[in-house]
Amino acid sequence: MKIESKLVHAGDRKKAGDFIPVTTPIYTAASYFYDSMAQLDRVMGREEEGPSYARYDNPTNNALEELVNTLEGGGGTVACASGMSAMQLGVMTALLDRPKRIVAANVLYGATVSMLMKILEPFGIETRWVDICDFPAVEKAVAEAKPGLIIMETVSNPLLRVGAMDKIAQMAKSANVPLLVDNTFATPLLVRPLELGASIVIHSATKYMSGHGDVLGGVIVADNEYCGTIRTLSRTVGPVMSPFEAYLTMRGIKTMGLRVERQCQNACRIASWLASHPAIERVHFTGDPSHPDATTIARLFPKNLYGAMISFELKGGRAEVFRFMERLKMIVRATSLGDVHTMILYPAMASHRDLSPKHRARLGIHDGLVRISVGIEAPEDIITDLEQALQS
Numbered sequence: 163m164k165i166e167s168k169l170v171h172a173g174d175r176k177k178a179g180d181f182i183p184v185t186t187p188i189y190t191a192a193s194y195f196y197d198s199m200a201q202l203d204r205v206m207g208r209e210e211e212g213p214s215y216a217r218y219d220n221p222t223n224n225a226l227e228e229l230v231n232t233l234e235g236g237g238g239t240v241a242c243a244s245g246m247s248a249m250q251l252g253v254m255t256a257l258l259d260r261p262k263r264i265v266a267a268n269v270l271y272g273a274t275v276s277m278l279m280k281i282l283e284p285f286g287i288e289t290r291w292v293d294i295c296d297f298p299a300v301e302k303a304v305a306e307a308k309p310g311l312i313i314m315e316t317v318s319n320p321l322l323r324v325g326a327m328d329k330i331a332q333m334a335k336s337a338n339v340p341l342l343v344d345n346t347f348a349t350p351l352l353v354r355p356l357e358l359g360a361s362i363v364i365h366s367a368t369k370y371m372s373g374h375g376d377v378l379g380g381v382i383v384a385d386n387e388y389c390g391t392i393r394t395l396s397r398t399v400g401p402v403m404s405p406f407e408a409y410l411t412m413r414g415i416k417t418m419g420l421r422v423e424r425q426c427q428n429a430c431r432i433a434s435w436l437a438s439h440p441a442i443e444r445v446h447f448t449g450d451p452s453h454p455d456a457t458t459i460a461r462l463f464p465k466n467l468y469g470a471m472i473s474f475e476l477k478g479g480r481a482e483v484f485r486f487m488e489r490l491k492m493i494v495r496a497t498s499l500g501d502v503h504t505m506i507l508y509p510a511m512a513s514h515r516d517l518s519p520k521h522r523a524r525l526g527i528h529d530g531l532v533r534i535s536v537g538i539e540a541p542e543d544i545i546t547d548l549e550q551a552l553q554s
């Protein structure tokens with residue numbers, strides 16, 4: 163099946179007694195009853211498939227996991243309570259029996275940076291930061307640090323840079339270091355990191371996967387080497403998704419192909435409109451032919467589907483950004499992305515708030531930088547709203 167069909171069919175239609183539900187329902191039970199002790203014993207011993215306790219398995223979550231696993235081409239998938247819990251599980255999985263050192267892209271989602279600096283470092287896990295778009299620098303950092311893990315995002319947040327994931331994954335394989343990719347911005351529709359040689363992929367399912375702004379969730383997908391460990395750790399530590407969120411995420415994924423395609427088309431149109439606006443200093447967009455990583459993007463992304471995130475620098479600073487954002491009428495000012503509605507966020511105040519102003523400036527996250535997640539609305543309406551807010 164092509165990915166558009168997998169989105170709609172994978173994971174569903176599991177036998178539930180005498181009938182088969184067409185779409186997977188929400189199983190709210192915390193534990194499961196079997197007629198015989200012998201069968202329960204087999205289920206508990208994993209000799210027979212079946213749920214026993216909700217921290218170990220849940221049929222709704224299992225259906226979502228099968229769906230995401232099919233999309234990413236994984237060995238196994240675990241649905242998590244949030245994108246950050248998936249990230250934490252990924253780090254624990256990789257470092258369990260490896261050197262407690264990480265090489266990470268120096269521009270990552272703010273909470274990932276905070277986790278590495280403020281939580282893992284005090285636990286003795288050191289991170290060496292590297293410009294992920296400078297392949298020789300990544301190679302050097304891995305050779306010198308001999309890490310137990312490399313972390314990158316397919317598309318960096320919020321400057322939308324794209325590292326050479328294919329080359330990094332091959333280099334990581336020959337150095338015997340797992341590569342963990344946060345694929346939230348790209349979705350498996352655009353890039354499938356495991357196919358390129360990554361070992362672990364995570365998503366904030368809160369974003370494009372669920373797509374409607376009503377879920378907090380994450381998924382972690384691992385290759386054959388790590389899929390057993392993500393499941394074992396998840397069963398022990400328990401960062402599991404609620405079945406209600408799993409149901410909504412699965413429902414969302416069925417239309418992800420249509421949504422993301424439309425969002426990418428809208429983004430191309432809006433990015434070129436923004437680039438010609440006099441109030442805007444600079445536009446960062448993966449579909450821009452003059453993007454600094456255009457060659458890598460052409461290699462990794464399908465033609466004309468370059469993602470639907472745009473960042474742009476407004477002339478002026480914080481005060482101008484606040485005035486512009488308050489004047490928007492349709493575009494939603496809120497902290498998230500990937501939803502059907504267009505959303506706007508001020509990274510210095512939201513995703514990268516916890517970094518010092520100096521750290522932000524070093525990363526190129528200036529005070530005038532705004533990030534838009536383009537939705538599925540009519541592109542004319544998005545442009546009209548931006549125009550009136552920029553004009554007045």
Ligand SMILES: Cc1ncc(COP(=O)(O)O)c(C=O)c1O
Binds near residue numbers: 379
């Ligand atoms: C790229 C990226 N990764 C991870 C996360 C964390 O996801 P969650 O908020 O679901 O924990 C986010 C959240 O915005 C994100 O943008």
